[in-house]
Amino acid sequence: MLIFSVFKTLTDQTVIVELKNDLLITGVLKSVDQFLNIRLDNIQVSDEARHPHMIAVKNCFIRGSVVRYVQIPADAVDTQLLEDATRREALNQTKR
Amino acid sequence: MDSLIPFTTSGSLVDCVDRKMLVVLRDGRKLFGVLRSYDQFANLVLEDTVERIYHQDVFAEQWVGLFLIRGENVVLLGEIDLDREDEVPLKQVEWDVLLPYHKLDTDMKKRREEFKAQVLHEQKGFSKEGGEGDGY
Numbered sequence: 001m002l003i004f005s006v007f008k009t010l011t012d013q014t015v016i017v018e019l020k021n022d023l024l025i026t027g028v029l030k031s032v033d034q035f036l037n038i039r040l041d042n043i044q045v046s047d048e049a050r051h052p053h054m055i056a057v058k059n060c061f062i063r064g065s066v067v068r069y070v071q072i073p074a075d076a077v078d079t080q081l082l083e084d085a086t087r088r089e090a091l092n093q094t095k096r
Numbered sequence: 097m098d099s100l101i102p103f104t105t106s107g108s109l110v111d112c113v114d115r116k117m118l119v120v121l122r123d124g125r126k127l128f129g130v131l132r133s134y135d136q137f138a139n140l141v142l143e144d145t146v147e148r149i150y151h152q153d154v155f156a157e158q159w160v161g162l163f164l165i166r167g168e169n170v171v172l173l174g175e176i177d178l179d180r181e182d183e184v185p186l187k188q189v190e191w192d193v194l195l196p197y198h199k200l201d202t203d204m205k206k207r208r209e210e211f212k213a214q215v216l217h218e219q220k221g222f223s224k225e226g227g228e229g230d231g232y
Contacts, residue, residue, distance in 0.1 A: 021171065030108070031108050039108055052153070052184075053126045053150060055185075055186075056176050057177065058174075058175060058180065060172055060173060061109060061112070061138070063171060066122070066172070
């Protein structure tokens with residue numbers, strides 16, 4: 001659930017999503033859900049010539065299971081905080 | 097996983113209902129149709145669907161009708177900007193004309209993927225089967 005929370009803090013940021021079929025989509029992150037399905041607005045596909053079907057698409061929904069990477073702005077994540085939160089969650093899980 | 101979790105992102109698909117959408121499937125197919133229904137797994141119902149194939153700057157389409165798509169096969173669901181669609185610099189040709197070219201493209205891609213998998217297996221110690229299983 002931690003990564004889900006991270007993504008929730010990233011809404012309205014511009015991110016680059018790389019899919020497992022090597023399609024790279026840049027867009028504004030509008031929402032995520034618990035499956036890490038992603039909703040992107042105002043998208044731009046790199047190498048549009050190779051993916052001509054994407055030219056007329058402005059917003060899209062990407063299924064979490066097909067995402068390989070999400071590139072996020074480095075200053076949008078406090079890694080120290082994330083580290084602490086990870087330890088805390090791990091601790092909570094062992095207690096249970 | 098709990099299947100009764102409230103929708104969030106898939107829930108936000110509600111404003112896409114009754115609109116013309118593009119669905120890309122894991123096998124590489126591109127379907128254009130009107131989204132009529134969906135659920136939290138991204139299972140989709142598409143009405144008046146056409147399948148499109150592309151080769152360089154031409155495309156062709158074929159009417160395929162009503163689809164219920166199981167969510168696991170969905171890669172991407174895109175909302176078509178109808179204004180931008182009119183300006184797409186592609187030429188439409190007959191399906192039967194383009195099909196052989198499209199087949200050539202997909203065959204080539206398949207061969208390339210197989211070759212890549214073979215190299216990864218033999219030289220890089222990857223597992224033989226599967227990999228990501230998403231060579232769409």
